[in-house]
Amino acid sequence: MDNRVYFFDTTLRDGEQTPGVSLQTPEKVEIAQSLARLGMDVIEAGFPAASPGDFEAVAAIASSVRGCTIAGLARANHGDIERAAEALKSAERSRLHVFIATSDIHLEYKLKKTREQVIDIVKDCLAFAKGKFDEIEFSAEDASRTDMDYLCQVFETAIEGGATILNVPDTVGYMTPQEFGDKIRYIKEHVKGIEHAIISVHCHDDLGLANANTLAAIQAGARQVECTINGLGERAGNVGIEEVVMALKTRHDIYGIETGINPRLFTRTSKLVSRLTGVIVPPNKAIVGANAFAHESGIHQHGMLNNASTYEIITPESVGAEKTNIVLGKHSGRHAFVDHLERLGFQFDEDKINELFAAFKALADKKKHIFDEDVIALVMDGLNYKKAITLVHHHYKSNERGYAYANIRVNTPDGEREDAAVGDGSVDASLKAVERCIGIPISLKEFQVKAVTAGKDALGEVVVTVEHNGRRYNGRGISTDIITSSVNAYINAVNAIYLADEMKAITEQQGN
Numbered sequence: 001m002d003n004r005v006y007f008f009d010t011t012l013r014d015g016e017q018t019p020g021v022s023l024q025t026p027e028k029v030e031i032a033q034s035l036a037r038l039g040m041d042v043i044e045a046g047f048p049a050a051s052p053g054d055f056e057a058v059a060a061i062a063s064s065v066r067g068c069t070i071a072g073l074a075r076a077n078h079g080d081i082e083r084a085a086e087a088l089k090s091a092e093r094s095r096l097h098v099f100i101a102t103s104d105i106h107l108e109y110k111l112k113k114t115r116e117q118v119i120d121i122v123k124d125c126l127a128f129a130k131g132k133f134d135e136i137e138f139s140a141e142d143a144s145r146t147d148m149d150y151l152c153q154v155f156e157t158a159i160e161g162g163a164t165i166l167n168v169p170d171t172v173g174y175m176t177p178q179e180f181g182d183k184i185r186y187i188k189e190h191v192k193g194i195e196h197a198i199i200s201v202h203c204h205d206d207l208g209l210a211n212a213n214t215l216a217a218i219q220a221g222a223r224q225v226e227c228t229i230n231g232l233g234e235r236a237g238n239v240g241i242e243e244v245v246m247a248l249k250t251r252h253d254i255y256g257i258e259t260g261i262n263p264r265l266f267t268r269t270s271k272l273v274s275r276l277t278g279v280i281v282p283p284n285k286a287i288v289g290a291n292a293f294a295h296e297s298g299i300h301q302h303g304m305l306n307n308a309s310t311y312e313i314i315t316p317e318s319v320g321a322e323k324t325n326i327v328l329g330k331h332s333g334r335h336a337f338v339d340h341l342e343r344l345g346f347q348f349d350e351d352k353i354n355e356l357f358a359a360f361k362a363l364a365d366k367k368k369h370i371f372d373e374d375v376i377a378l379v380m381d382g383l384n385y386k387k388a389i390t391l392v393h394h395h396y397k398s399n400e401r402g403y404a405y406a407n408i409r410v411n412t413p414d415g416e417r418e419d420a421a422v423g424d425g426s427v428d429a430s431l432k433a434v435e436r437c438i439g440i441p442i443s444l445k446e447f448q449v450k451a452v453t454a455g456k457d458a459l460g461e462v463v464v465t466v467e468h469n470g471r472r473y474n475g476r477g478i479s480t481d482i483i484t485s486s487v488n489a490y491i492n493a494v495n496a497i498y499l500a501d502e503m504k505a506i507t508e509q510q511g512n
Contacts, residue, residue: 173206
């Protein structure tokens with residue numbers, strides 16, 4: 001189908017070339033399995049000749065991952081190709097991804113070879129590879145800076161040698177969208193036998209144009225996209241699959257392109273790759289960033305509360321994100337503030353809301369982040385509210401084997417209670433002990449920790465989200481001891497539950 005674009009994921013090869021990223025074989029297998037569930041057509045498992053570890057990982061993925069083609073990268077020489085064939089022998093469907101540079105600058109300064117010599121190498125390596133793989137993809141490294149007529153000659157040689165996928169990499173992110181689209185069209189019009197091959201593109205983001213260049217290439221006739229999760233890769237990275245797919249899906253009226261990707265797994269896969277690589281996804285990253293569905297401006301929030309499509313062209317659910325996040329801050333308006341009060345279980349008359357909103361705006365001018373706890377504190381200030389749960393005593397210990405014990409004593413509406421628990425760590429044990437003391441059904445949904453000051457005695461902030469009777473409540477704690485911060489955050493979340501129940505009772509009484 002000419003309107004079907006295939007996706008070739010190189011997270012495990014080019015993505016691992018991100019500075020500071022080094023994945024072990026079990027981690028690579030876990031990512032590969034996740035990519036297969038995502039619907040990836042081809043997974044480039046690695047570069048088998050690069051190291052024994054890379055060979056091991058490619059072989060492990062080839063033997064354990066099903067439902068997609070597994071590719072191995074190789075330079076244009078017999079040794080690399082033989083190594084790739086050995087690593088991929090257990091694959092359900094195998095692909096050789098063989099490459100050689102073709103730009104004059106690479107020929108002169110890196111390969112130190114003539115154009116004719118490169119043509120001969122392409123002929124020789126493809127002849128050697130024939131019959132060893134189910135598919136052969138040929139890649140002309142630095143194609144974007146290669147003389148067009150010579151590039152077409154190289155591609156014709158590759159097709160004659162048995163390559164059925166021709167990769168046009170923008171290796172250094174040099175292209176602009178119009179240039180790249182024109183290049184793809186030129187290849188389609190001038191390469192003899194191109195009707196027997198798929199044109200692939202591999203765009204880097206050095207000028208921030210990787211997604212735009214990829215989409216331009218698709219419009220010009222490219223039908224395979226080489227990409228990574230979260231846009232990982234050399235230097236500024238590769239094009240992120242999540243951006244390409246959602247652009248094609250959201251603007252289907254423009255592109256008319258189908259894919260086999262399940263976008264509802266994007267967020268889950270993004271988080272997995274971020275966790276295993278240690279590369280944090282920027283909050284403003286399109287599609288999968290923490291702020292992708294966050295709104296702080298009062299004007300935007302008002303529109304969102306009336307109809308989400310006013311400011312969201314993609315729903316959070318469509319990419320597996322949990323929900324739209326209306327973020328309270330100094331730009332937030334009255335509608336968002338009232339909605340937030342109601343979600344916390346508070347309902348007030350107009351005069352009280354006006355009073356609370358004025359106090360909120362004054363606070364927002366002083367604080368970078370406004371948490372549920374801050375809003376609750378504003379409410380409590382006018383209620384003579386006393387915290388339902390207060391910490392009296394907290395003791396914990398752990399050993400080198402991971403065993404942890406915690407003892408907690410708290411004041412509750414029913415008097416003082418004390419209990420203890422064991423857990424996988426001091427935080428786990430402490431929170432379990434709190435749960436035993438309070439005696440109400442809650443479940444921990446989110447746990448975030450960060451340093452809010454510098455130095456070895458830095459203050460640590462913990463923010464937790466708990467669920468009770470189908471509703472979520474937040475709590476925050478700050479201490480130089482992260483275990484204490486965690487306990488305080490958990491208790492404050494529980495207090496938010498008690499306060500919401502109290503306010504519900506007050507509201508019902510007022511209604512009567």
